[in-house]
Amino acid sequence: MMKNKVQLITYADRITGQDINALTTLLNGPLHGVFGGVHLLPFYNPIDGSDAGFDPIDHSAVDERIGTWQDIQVLGADYDLMADLIVNHVSAQSFQFQDVLAKGKASSFWDLFLTKEDVFPNGMSDAEQKAIYRPRPGSCFTPMPCGDGQTYDFWTTFTDNQIDINVKVAAGVAYLNNVLTKFSANNVNIIRLDAAGYAIKQAGTNCFMLDETFDYLDKLSAQANALGMETIAEIHSHYQTQVDVAKRVNMVYDFALPPLILHSLFTNNSDALVKWLNISPRNCLTVLDTHDGIGIIDAGPMGDKPGLLNAAQIDNLVETIHANSNNQSRQATGAAASNVDLYQVNCTYYNALGANDFDYLVARAIQFFAPGVPQVYYGGLFAAENDMALLAKSNVGRDINRPYLDADIIAQSLAKPVVQGLLKLIEIRNTHSAFAGEFSVEGDDNSCALKWLLNDSEIVLKVNFARREALIIERTGNEQILTSLNDLLN
Structure with a gap:
C-alpha cells in the first residue's frame, strides 16, 4: 500500500540537471525525510520528445541519458515509486x-x-x-x-x-503487458494510468469514459494488482466522473481541488470547496500543480451537468490567474502556445496566486488537510515562478511550469521563507497520527475548518479567507498546540 505521506512529482533530469542517481542523492541528502514516495515522470526513451516523455518511442526502455532500470530499482527500494503507463498512445517515431x-x-x-x-x-x-x-x-x-x-x-x-493504440486487440494488450511486467520487475509499485479515459472508442459515442472504459480500467487495475502494483486513474472530467471512477480503481486524482482552492482565495468564499470536500473520493491523490496545467474542467460545468463552479465563476478564475501572473499564463495557454488545451491554464501555482507567500501556504495547508495522499510537484516544492525563457525557447505552453533546476538553484530555493514554511507543513502532514483517522469539514461562506480525528488525537486547519487568517490546532488529550501559518514564514 502507498504510504500516507507527502509524495514528490518530478522529472529526474529537470529537478537536478542530471539523472536518476542525482535525484536519489537529492532525496537522501537535502530532502532527506521529506517525501514518502516519488512520482517519476516519464523516464522512457526519449525524455525530450514533443510531449516531454509522454510520447514514448520505446516505453519499455529507460532513456540512457538519465540512467538504467537498475537506477530505477535503487530509487524504488527506499521510496514508493510511481511510473506512468501511457495507455492511450505511442510515438509516431516508434x-x-x-x-x-x-x-x-x-x-x-x-x-x-x-x-x-x-x-x-x-x-x-x-x-x-x-x-x-x-x-x-x-x-x-x-x-x-x-x-x-x-x-x-x-x-x-x-x-x-x-x-493511439488499439487496446482491444492482442497486439495492444501485449504492448501494455510488456510495460507492466517491466515496471513490476524494477520496484515500481504504483502505476498512473495516463490518458486512460480515452482508451476505448465506440461509434456513436463521445469516445470518452464509456461504460466499456470503466470495465477496461477494472481489468487493467486487476492485472496490475496481481503484479503487486496499485493503480491511479488520471482523468480530467466532470467532478462526478471522478467520484464514479474512484469506485473502480485503487485511487484517482482530486483534480477539482486546485481550482476550488484558487476560487476560495480569489473570492474569499469557501462554499464550493466545502461542498466538494464533503463528497470527494477518499481514495485519492491530491495535487495543486503537476507537469500539466491547472485543470479547470474538473470544477466547472460539462454539457448539461452543473459544476461545482458555474461558467461565470470559471471565467473569473481563469482571468484572475492571468492577472495575478501579469498575463504570463495567457502567453502559455490556448492558441498562444503549441499545445492547445481546452481545459487547463498553464502557470505555476505560485504565480497563479500572485507569488503571495501566505496564500501559497494556505493553499498547501488545505491540500494537506484534504482527504487523500498529497503530492507536491517539484516546481511547487521550490515555489518556482513562471519560466518565460524556457517558454520562449520551446513555445510549448506547459514548459512555463517545467523548469530545469540545478544544485545552486535548489540551495537558493531551500533558503526562501515560503519553502521553509512548506517543508514544515509537510513535516506536520507526514508525522501527525490523526491523518490516519476520520475526516470532517465545515464552513460558513468565508471560512472553513478541516478536521482529522483518531482516538484522542486531533488536528484541525481553520482558515478565514476574508481576514486572511489560518491556524493549525493540534490536540492530544488535554494538550493543545497552536500554529499560525504566518509564523511558518518567520
Missing part, C-alpha cells in the same frame, strides 16, 4: 509505427494502432465526428500515407506525434 508507415497493412505491427476504419468500418457521419470528445481543437484523425500506396486516417487524440 519502430512499430515507422514499420507501419513503411509497409501499411502488411506490417506485423498494423493491428497495434487505431484507425478511423477500426471504429467506423462503414464510414463516419458528421454528427458522429462532432460527438467525439477531444481535449484539443480540431480533428482527432491524422491522414498518413503508407508504403503500400494507401493513406490511412490514424486516430491521434492528442497530437499527430502520438498515435
